[in-house]
Each structure stands twice: as C-alpha cells, then as structure tokens.
Amino acid sequence: MVERYRQTYTITAILSALSVPRSTYYRWLDEGAKSALTEVEEAIIALCKITKYRFGHRKIKKLLKERYKLNRHRNTVQSIMQRHNLQCRIKPKRKWKSQGESVIIAPNILQRNFVASASNQKWVTDITYIQYGSSTMYLSTIMDLFNNEIVAYKMYDNQKTSLIIDTLKDALELRGNPEGVIIHSDRGSVYTSYAYQDLFKKNHLVSSMLRRGNCWDNAVIESFHSNIKSEEFQYVKSNSLHNSHVVEKVNTYICYYNEERILEKLGYLTPKEFGAQAA
Structure with a gap:
C-alpha cells in the first residue's frame, strides 16, 4: 500500500x-x-x-x-x-600531457563550440592508445558533432601519419567527399604534419587545433575515448587479450555507440536515430 x-x-x-x-x-x-x-x-x-x-x-x-x-x-x-549496487562506473579524470614541437599550427576555429546545425559541418578527431591486447594498439576516430556519430575509425599497431590519413580518407568517402568541413584535433605531430595538412588542401577542408595544454578544447572526442575504455573494457586487464579480440570489441562498441547508446544531448536518441530524424 x-x-x-x-x-x-x-x-x-x-x-x-x-x-x-x-x-x-x-x-x-x-x-x-x-x-x-x-x-x-x-x-x-x-x-x-x-x-x-x-x-x-x-x-x-x-x-x-x-x-x-x-x-x-x-x-x-x-x-x-x-x-541494488547498479551505479555506472565513473570515468577517471584524464591527465593532460603537453606534446612536442609542431610543424603546421592551425588556429582554434572551433573554440569549444561543440554544436552543429547539420551533418558534415564540424568533425572532431583524436587518437587514443588501447593497451588490452598482446601489444599496444592505437585507435583513431572521427566524430560528427551534429549527432555525435562516429563517422570513421581505424586501429593500427602504430600512431604514424598513415593512421589518421586513412581514417580521414574513410570518413570523406563514407560521407560523399563533403567540402568545407571544420576538422578539429590536437597539436600532435601527426596532425601538424605536411602530409595530413596537404590532404586538407586537396579536399577543401578547414583545419582547427586546440590550444596547447588545454584538453577541454577537444572534450567531446576525449570523452568518447574514455567511454570506450570504461564501458567496453571495464573488466579487462591490460595485455590480457589477443589483439584480434581487442579489434572485435572495439568494432562491437562503436556499432553499439552509434546505433544503441542513447545520448541526453540528442533528446535520449541514438546518434543514428537522431541523424535519421534530421534527414
């Protein structure tokens, strides 16, 4: 009663x-x-x-x-x-480490404005390390800020320039080679390389970079990388899986994130649902 x-x-x-x-x-x-x-x-x-x-x-x-x-x-x-002890796991705070000298520096055009009124206006990108396999792997992702959908991603056993170039090429191909997209990143050596910036010029893209030592300027993609570790690998010890299993888990999580994980920012819709409604 x-x-x-x-x-x-x-x-x-x-x-x-x-x-x-x-x-x-x-x-x-x-x-x-x-x-x-x-x-x-x-x-x-x-x-x-x-x-x-x-x-x-x-x-x-x-x-x-x-x-x-x-x-x-x-x-x-x-x-x-x-x-009933059902609380979700709290993500650990990320400690920012300053990177080395850069080659080509782009201005911070995004200025923490993580809102886009349409798809292919603003993309954010970053690399994170995945240390759950037999060797360290590096995950490069590109997210569309319109609906927080992961547009493209690559995972290699190194973080050379080819990793981010291949990720960007995939994203452009999947989205029909849009022009004028603002792509925001940190000032890592791969993003400031001549090869990567030359790809911007050829495809008429706009490069934006965060200020040195300020990780909040790219908080959305940083948060996603934190989510994939705290949610998909929360019970996995470092170097405890085969690399192929790690790749499988990353693929599964990104599919889940785009198609099943509801976001408060999107009115409790998934990225795919929000994008479909807008279309």
Missing part, C-alpha cells in the same frame, strides 16, 4: 493512517522485503543488465518510461540503483 500511494502522499502520512510506526516499516523493508522486488525494481535491474551497467539514473529513467511505461522521479530511480 505504501508503494501504491507514495506518489500521492508522503510515507509518513500513509504510515500514520495505517497506524504503523516508521521504525517497523523500515525494518520490514530491510528484512522482510529483500527478496520481494517491486515491478519498478525488476524493470530497472533488467534495463541495467541489458545496457551492461553503462547508464546512469537519468538514462535509465528515460528507458523505464519508454519501454515499461513506468514514470518515476530520477531520485527514485537513483535510490533503487544504489540499493
């Missing part, structure tokens, strides 16, 4: 009407009701399991309403998730 009427009345008022002491009620919750899950609890546990415990209470609240037609306050959802 408390669960049924708590959306309308306070727990104190309900218990007073039933002449049940608060201490008795909460003792019953702790002892007698541990094995009896409510409909909401069962739904939340199922959603957390389906999403591999990657979502926080806000996204779970949204899915709870969409898939189970159960509308609960986010504090209620958070409380249930905490009670």
Whole structure:
C-alpha cells in the first residue's frame, strides 16, 4: 500500500493512517522485503543488465518510461540503483600531457563550440592508445558533432601519419567527399604534419587545433575515448587479450555507440536515430 500511494502522499502520512510506526516499516523493508522486488525494481535491474551497467539514473529513467511505461522521479530511480549496487562506473579524470614541437599550427576555429546545425559541418578527431591486447594498439576516430556519430575509425599497431590519413580518407568517402568541413584535433605531430595538412588542401577542408595544454578544447572526442575504455573494457586487464579480440570489441562498441547508446544531448536518441530524424 505504501508503494501504491507514495506518489500521492508522503510515507509518513500513509504510515500514520495505517497506524504503523516508521521504525517497523523500515525494518520490514530491510528484512522482510529483500527478496520481494517491486515491478519498478525488476524493470530497472533488467534495463541495467541489458545496457551492461553503462547508464546512469537519468538514462535509465528515460528507458523505464519508454519501454515499461513506468514514470518515476530520477531520485527514485537513483535510490533503487544504489540499493541494488547498479551505479555506472565513473570515468577517471584524464591527465593532460603537453606534446612536442609542431610543424603546421592551425588556429582554434572551433573554440569549444561543440554544436552543429547539420551533418558534415564540424568533425572532431583524436587518437587514443588501447593497451588490452598482446601489444599496444592505437585507435583513431572521427566524430560528427551534429549527432555525435562516429563517422570513421581505424586501429593500427602504430600512431604514424598513415593512421589518421586513412581514417580521414574513410570518413570523406563514407560521407560523399563533403567540402568545407571544420576538422578539429590536437597539436600532435601527426596532425601538424605536411602530409595530413596537404590532404586538407586537396579536399577543401578547414583545419582547427586546440590550444596547447588545454584538453577541454577537444572534450567531446576525449570523452568518447574514455567511454570506450570504461564501458567496453571495464573488466579487462591490460595485455590480457589477443589483439584480434581487442579489434572485435572495439568494432562491437562503436556499432553499439552509434546505433544503441542513447545520448541526453540528442533528446535520449541514438546518434543514428537522431541523424535519421534530421534527414
């Protein structure tokens, strides 16, 4: 009865009407009701399991309403998730390391404006290392800021210029060779190389680079790389997998990210869904 009427009345008022002491009620919750899950609890546990415990209470609240037609306050959802130890893993803060001298420096055109009104206006790119295989691998990705979709990615056993050039060529081919795209990166030696910048000129692209020592200027793609490590590899020890398995897991996660992972920025739609609606 408390669960049924708590959306309308306070727990104190309900218990007073039933002449049940608060201490008795909460003792019953702790002892007698541990094995009896409510409909909401069962739904939340199922959603957390389906999403591999990657979502926080806000996204779970949204899915709870969409898939189970159960509308609960986010504090209620958070409380249930905490009670059953279903909290998503917090990403560790990234420490910025200054890079060496550059060859070609582009201005910071993006200026932390991570919003685009259409696809192929603004792309962000970066490289991150993946240390879960038998040897270190390097993942290069390009993201469209319109819907945060990963446009293209490559993973090699080195971080030479060919890694980012091949990633950019794939992105251009997949998007029909658009011109005038602002592509934002850091000042790493591969991005400031003559070969990479020459590709910009040939394809009529606009290069933008973050300020030295300021990782927040490329926060969106940095966040994605943090997500793939904390979500897909959260229970994997370093150098514990075969490289082919690492590649498979990266492919699986990026497919999941584009097609299944809902984003608050997109109104709780996936990147693909948001892009399809805009089209």
